[in-house]
Amino acid sequence: MFSKACEYGIRASTYIALQSLEGRRVSLKEIAEEIDSPVAFTAKILQLLSKNNIVDSVKGAHGGFEINKEKIDKLKLSQIVDAIDGDKIYAGCGLGLKECNADKPCPVHDKFVEIRNDLKQMLENTSLFEMTAGLEVGLTYLKR
Amino acid sequence: MFSKACEYGIRASTYIALQSLEGRRVSLKEIAEEIDSPVAFTAKILQLLSKNNIVDSVKGAHGGFEINKEKIDKLKLSQIVDAIDGDKIYAGCGLGLKECNADKPCPVHDKFVEIRNDLKQMLENTSLFEMTAGLEVGLTYLKR
DNA sequence: CATAAATCGGACAAAACTATCCGATTAAAA
DNA sequence: TTTTAATCGGATAGTTTTGTCCGATTTATG
Numbered sequence: 001m002f003s004k005a006c007e008y009g010i011r012a013s014t015y016i017a018l019q020s021l022e023g024r025r026v027s028l029k030e031i032a033e034e035i036d037s038p039v040a041f042t043a044k045i046l047q048l049l050s051k052n053n054i055v056d057s058v059k060g061a062h063g064g065f066e067i068n069k070e071k072i073d074k075l076k077l078s079q080i081v082d083a084i085d086g087d088k089i090y091a092g093c094g095l096g097l098k099e100c101n102a103d104k105p106c107p108v109h110d111k112f113v114e115i116r117n118d119l120k121q122m123l124e125n126t127s128l129f130e131m132t133a134g135l136e137v138g139l140t141y142l143k144r
Numbered sequence: 145m146f147s148k149a150c151e152y153g154i155r156a157s158t159y160i161a162l163q164s165l166e167g168r169r170v171s172l173k174e175i176a177e178e179i180d181s182p183v184a185f186t187a188k189i190l191q192l193l194s195k196n197n198i199v200d201s202v203k204g205a206h207g208g209f210e211i212n213k214e215k216i217d218k219l220k221l222s223q224i225v226d227a228i229d230g231d232k233i234y235a236g237c238g239l240g241l242k243e244c245n246a247d248k249p250c251p252v253h254d255k256f257v258e259i260r261n262d263l264k265q266m267l268e269n270t271s272l273f274e275m276t277a278g279l280e281v282g283l284t285y286l287k288r
Numbered sequence: 289c290a291t292a293a294a295t296c297g298g299a300c301a302a303a304a305c306t307a308t309c310c311g312a313t314t315a316a317a318a
Numbered sequence: 319t320t321t322t323a324a325t326c327g328g329a330t331a332g333t334t335t336t337g338t339c340c341g342a343t344t345t346a347t348g
Binding site: 027028029043044046047050057058059060061062063064065 | 321322323324325326327
């Protein structure tokens with residue numbers, strides 16, 4: 001569904017959000033440990049998320065990553081996916097046709113539109129805050 | 145969503161089904177032309193589909209690929225996807241966790257289960273015959 | 289039987305994705 | 319001011335996916 005990079009990106013953002021809610025800035029090393037991802041690769045993804053204004057990075061000693069508390073509720077999964085994987089999940093034909101639309105559809109166009117709209121809606125409606133909700137009380141997990 | 149191989153596989157199977165309904169056996173070359181796919185790569189995919197008893201291949205002069213007319217209505221997209229991409233679209237966590245289930249879910253587990261069930265249902269309920277329906281009358285397309 | 293038209297199957301090549309390494313830069317703290 | 323703890327960014331390596339090439343095999347036909 002998503003690329004590995006995107007999976008790590010969502011998990012990392014969620015962990016950063018969780019800690020930022022507590023006022024804690026977190027280091028790359030801690031993030032990678034807590035979401036069980038390769039450190040250096042995660043660094044690359046965080047750079048990308050930082051450039052896309054999804055997370056804030058602070059260089060130097062005591063630096064790390066954080067997300068502005070007010071933004072946590074506004075940031076949606078769709079923005080993270082867009083930044084890393086682009087729009088190829090929503091856009092683009094399910095059977096790989098370059099040009100596929102209601103006018104010249106592939107045989108499963110309508111059925112795909114429906115499913116991908118559901119996915120799109122879900123990603124656009126799910127905030128990072130919502131992602132953190134179950135984590136604190138041990139209802140959901142970011143590794144294993 | 146699907147791999148390129150799977151996209152080509154679905155398009156190729158659909159074209160073979162369409163022609164088999166008319167009693168025509170089709171060559172690799174014709175298939176690749178009609179679905180706009182790389183010839184040699186398509187050959188590999190057709191070998192795989194042949195081994196999985198989704199298409200029948202006939203070697204030698206006047207050979208090619210065909211699908212038994214009775215099977216066209218019974219063959220579902222899910223079988224093609226299974227043969228090429230396996231079950232990774234249904235199974236596996238949306239955020240890439242190795243172990244993610246109702247007991248120890250990732251933060252989007254429930255939402256993903258729903259969307260992927262819809263996808264699964266759709267693939268299991270769509271037959272190759274249904275795929276060919278719009279093609280004959282120019283309502284749907286396999287290339288462009 | 290010889291030839292031509294096909295698929296089969298193994299080796300190889302290119303591109304994309306995943307992942308690592310390391311020096312440069314930044315900033316806090318001693 | 320020096321040291322130390324961080325991210326940044328470019329180069330590189332490994333793996334998977336995508337794609338090509340070509341000889342071997344099979345079969346219809348002349």
